[in-house]
Amino acid sequence: MTWIPNRIFVFALALGGLPLAAETPAAAIQRGRAQYVQACGFCHGEDATGNRAPDLVRSPLVNHDVNGDLIAPVIRNGRPDKGMPAFPLSAAAVSDIVAFLHARVDESLHSAHVSNDYPAARLLTGSVQAGRAFFDGAGGCRACHSPAGDLAGVAAKFTPLDLEVRFLYPRGAPRTAAVTTPGGQTFEGRVVHLDEFTVAIRDSGGWYHSWPRSQVRVTVHDPLAGHRELLAKYTDADIHDLFAYLETLK
Amino acid sequence: MKTAVLALALAACAWPQGLNPSALLKLPTDTWPTYNGDYSGRRYSPLKQINASNAGYLTLAWAFQPRSVAIKSTPLLINGILYLTVPDRVWAVDARTGREVWHYHYESAGGDHIGHRGVAMWGNWLYFTTPDAHLVCLNARDGSVRWTIELADWKLGYFSTMAPLVVRNHIIVGVSGDVTDIPGYLESVDPETGSLQWRWYTEPKPGQPGSESWPQGTDAITHGGGMTWMTGTYDPQLNLLYWGTGNPNPVLAGDIRKGDNLYTCSIVALHPDTGKLAWYFQPSPHDTHDWDAVQTPVLLDASYQGRPRKLLAQASRNGYFFLLDRTDGQHLLTSRFIETNWAKGIDSRGRPIPNPEKEPRPDGTLVEPGSDGATNWMSPSFSPETGLFYVVARRVFSIFYYTATGKPEGWAGRDRNLYSDSTLRAIDYRTGQIRWNHELGPGESVAGILSTAGGLLFTGDSQGNLLVLDARTGKTLWHASAGGNMVSSPMTYELDGRQYVVEGVQGVLYAWALPESLSQAK
Known part of the structure; x- marks a missing residue:
């Protein structure tokens, strides 16, 4: 201005x-x-x-x-x-x-913006207990996460809004793929690109490889698949409860 | 009226390079005279030199690199010249070679430069909207300015991105807005002078029909919204103009504007000579998610339940497909073309019933689709040969926060996108059923679709590929990694016996054709 x-x-x-x-x-x-x-x-x-x-x-x-x-x-x-x-x-x-x-x-x-310092008090409408129950039960979160392990102190690492948006869909967790060539050799690594026509990975040695999809067999592992499934299932109450619980993991 | 037609005919004779207005009434072949190719909005071409048997041989005819921001416009093609835009800029380009003929730069005083859709042409003149909400009339011969008029006050938040529509001696032009609470309108100006012929306001005046759909005794209706930011369609026989309107304001604040909020998020039929409303249909009553209903109202002359009908179809940003009778707006069909979670059902008039639980709240509401929409401004297409309506659809999960603490103004909050992916869906217009879909990958594709009599669809995925699909099956027939995503809607034309398909990809305009040896071997 x-x-x-x-x-x-x-x-x-x-x-x-x-x-x-x-x-x-x-x-x-x-x-x-x-x-x-x-x-x-x-x-x-x-x-x-x-x-x-x-x-x-x-x-x-x-x-x-x-x-x-x-x-x-x-x-x-x-x-x-x-x-x-x-x-x-x-x-x-x-x-x-x-x-x-x-x-x-x-x-x-500037009203079309939710700032990262959005107050926790506005987000804290759920139940910690119900959130814990969802985490341990219906949400299936335990299959990959643990409050004392990977999630220890998670609420201290992120602003409340960031925490909510990230637990709903944590961007950046890479897909991995195993690519088997016609000769029977298998390459594994992080997916760099994957579309209808091409697959490209970076292997554990840091080298980039790409192949036409029509010539290889590709098996993709997506660690965020569970998060996507939940997006289609969550009630808003589930989200508010889960946030209330995760916000206690300071 | 007769005088105007005569004057137009004379103008066309006097300058043979100008647009013969009869071209607007034909299927596009050697001319692409209006944003969607013709008045119907089907973005369908009768050309079939490129077809399923040879699409695999498509090759680059030329590329034009204006060294600009992303091209979101569809060029017009008149007498071998393409007219292309980005915000503040127009190029005339040789349609055979991709070489620049002239370039015009407008010095805007301000306004939103989010994108630009293209120009309109009447006789020898081009009509160009600007980020600071002006309309510029240019001489198509050299890009010199004939006149400039103000459409709206940009300091209040108005801007304009749309390609105007020419209907006889009317230049129909709309306005955009986003963050401020301002009324939307559509207007018609004189092609010779730019003087106002009529203006239709999206919001009725208090006491007029439609005003009862807003709270009474408050200023809610004056907060407006309902921008007219995409090109509409026109039926010359019925002499009716069809236009989509945008969301009401404040964008996410439903409580202070309880009611349907007419005529926002609506499809309206207007008389092009007076701007009077003939009928309306509202895809998103009481919108609180920014789901403009501005997607092309596509006009189909096709059979429905055993008899020929004059139909209108829209795949709307809210995730629903609507089929209407365009003579009187009678509702025929509503179906979902993608998963949604915000409606409780369909009411007796065919409108989705918004679930109040899914209005934005301070603690967040998970909504599908997000504010970017299940589709948006990219063109849908209808092929009369397959009877299929094609749309680029997105699954968008988003969490909406209502953030205002006092009286809301502007957006009053926003959504955070969580996950999205895209798919091209072929909809049977008679039933709303999805005949096939072609996945386009993660992210929100904004590529439009062109269908042709060659049995093809031209579009792009969200991974940087341009695609040609079989219009009957969705099978990929050709692709090219284009160095970016298509963020425009394709068009096609035939010159010197060769069919070209033109597609904007970020800052590059590509023209594809068969190799010359194949083009000539008919």
């Missing part, structure tokens, strides 16, 4: 040239939020999504504003024709409100 450096510049001017390091966008937004709630929130909603007056997050004027060039005059002069009074706020206060409104737009623009 281009407003951030410009905003710092405006603020620096307002304070008569204090060092830039003294100001962060977050601080201006924080002050702006308080100023906004006090002056504007009653009509435009405390989160600026509208109430008796329009939603400002979706406002064309806010979206076209650059450093307050459109917003500031509206705050100072009001819109008497639409019943909005003038607000005689200081330049600094107006500037902070502008920063807050742009931050709200920015939040909406």
Whole structure:
């Protein structure tokens, strides 16, 4: 968002040239939020999504504003024709409100994202006990995993969201293949490529090999097959329970 | 109207290199005059020089490397010139050699550069949509700009990627949006001046029919959505335009917009001269998973239950196949073309009934398909010879998180993809049953499908291979490792007695043909 450096510049001017390091966008937004709630929130909603007056997050004027060039005059002069009074706020206060409104737009623009630090509290709706039972029983997880073995401390290694997404489908566990040539020789290794026409592996010595599928016999072992089968079976409760259990493995 | 037709005829005579509008009413052979080849959206060609007996001999005719981002467009072909796009750029390319004729670069002020589908042509003029939601009219002779108009305000989150559709003297053009809550619309502009002829808004105004499908007394309906971002189809006899609309906004937030949310995630039939709604059908009522219903509404003239019907078929992003009577929108058939887990059943009107338990929640909801969809913008195809509807289908498992804490705006959350793979499915349009499928490998294929009278399907897998399949059986007849995945929809044409098939693979446009010795030995 281009407003951030410009905003710092405006603020620096307002304070008569204090060092830039003294100001962060977050601080201006924080002050702006308080100023906004006090002056504007009653009509435009405390989160600026509208109430008796329009939603400002979706406002064309806010979206076209650059450093307050459109917003500031509206705050100072009001819109008497639409019943909005003038607000005689200081330049600094107006500037902070502008920063807050742009931050709200920015939040909406970035709302198509679940961050890796998504709070555990929102994910923890399941039962640890039921999750353990699923792990030991219906889920069949014990066939490959152990809480004291490969999963020891797993919840400390990943953020809660990462843990949930990874236990559902841990990307990156490679398939292995045994490829038998027409001469009867068998090669084994990690699958590099496998499609309708070609198989390619990297053997334990690090060498790459490829063959036309039509000329060899290929047996693939996929360690994630069990995870895929579960994706088609899980209830959402199973997932939340299993997460609650795995999150205890710190 | 007569004056417009006359003017068009005169324009075509005056510039013989331009598009003769009668080409839009024929099956495509030496011309590919519109995004899907003709108005029906079947992406079917009557050409059969390349057929099951010789497809194995296909070879490279030429490759064009614009050194650009991925080509997601389908070129038009008019009088030996291909017109190809990526965001902000148009190329005219010699269809015989792949050599550049001219190149146009648009300086967009901003907007989303996610992809571009192609241009439309009317007489001597090309129509090009831009990432900052403008429409540019170019002279097809040299790519010079005739005029530019604004379709929508890009600062509010609008952009445009679609290839416009020409219907007589109407340039039908749609808009895209994604992260912001803005209303979708489709409009018609004058081909000569760019002036607005009509605009149809996806969301009705309060009090109009359809508005009852939104909460009353709130601003929910104004949050909009329902973008018109793919090219629709047209029936010249019925004089009806068929268009798919996108998802409602906020994308994942169902609670604040309870109801069906018309006319989002819908197939609408509009009068092309007025923009008035004739009928609608909604594949995804009350969508909360980003399942735009913009997939080509394919027009079939075919038999259904023993009598010839004017049909419309869509394989929709939500995983369901729909068959309608396109004269009045009567629902005929609903079936699943891939596994799904989000619907409780089918209602009396043929619509899947969303299971509220599968709406996104803060602690996560496992949904199949994910937001990328069971299919998406890549072209389906219908072959009148096999009677099969072909679609690239994906199994996508995804976990949806609703993240908003206050009043939601924008997306209000997102899904995390877990696992996906792809398969090409041949659907019997009369029953919805899958006749055969051809697995395309792990990942989400976005390759479109072209079917031809040579009994072939042209498409790609998700492993970097281009494929030619037998349209009756799905058996592979030819393949080439192309150095990347096809992320476009193929087209074909015949020039100088040689049939070419053109396919965009990432930043390269490939033209395939039989060796010249075979092309000439008919």
